[in-house]
Amino acid sequence: MSRICFKCNFENQDDYDFCAKCGNPLIEGVQPNNFVVVRAKPRVNKGIILLSYIVTILLSWSGFLMSIISKHSNFGFFAFFGFFIPFYLIQAPFREIRIHGYIQLFISVIGVVLSLYVLFK
Ligand SMILES: [Zn+2]
Secondary structure, eight states, rough: OEEEEEOOOOETTTOOBBBTTTOOOOTTTTTTTOOOOOOOOOOOOOOHHHHHHHHHEEEEHHHHHHHHHHHHHTGGGGGGGGHHHHHHHHOOHHHHHHHHHHHHHHHHHHHHHHHHHHOOO
């Protein structure tokens, strides 16, 4: 038995998946020269992401937290360092990482506002 190409009617050998003459696929579902490029999902290191959350919270909420712990509110300006990691993450090429940047930016904005509030009250 041979495989006849539906495109050019060339008679191909039985075990051919593509026409030897024109390259047309001889069996359904096989696409010639068509490579599916799958963009690899970045391996998001959960430990690093968790660490970045902790650092962001500690920095941006520092003024507020210190005012609770020790009535020492002049840590407020230090809180601006809490924007560093979120802004860094927002520039990441992967959406999976950028999303953490936006969440952390939100967290740090609240922290900085609270820290400045205790600084100037
Ligand atoms: Zn053919």
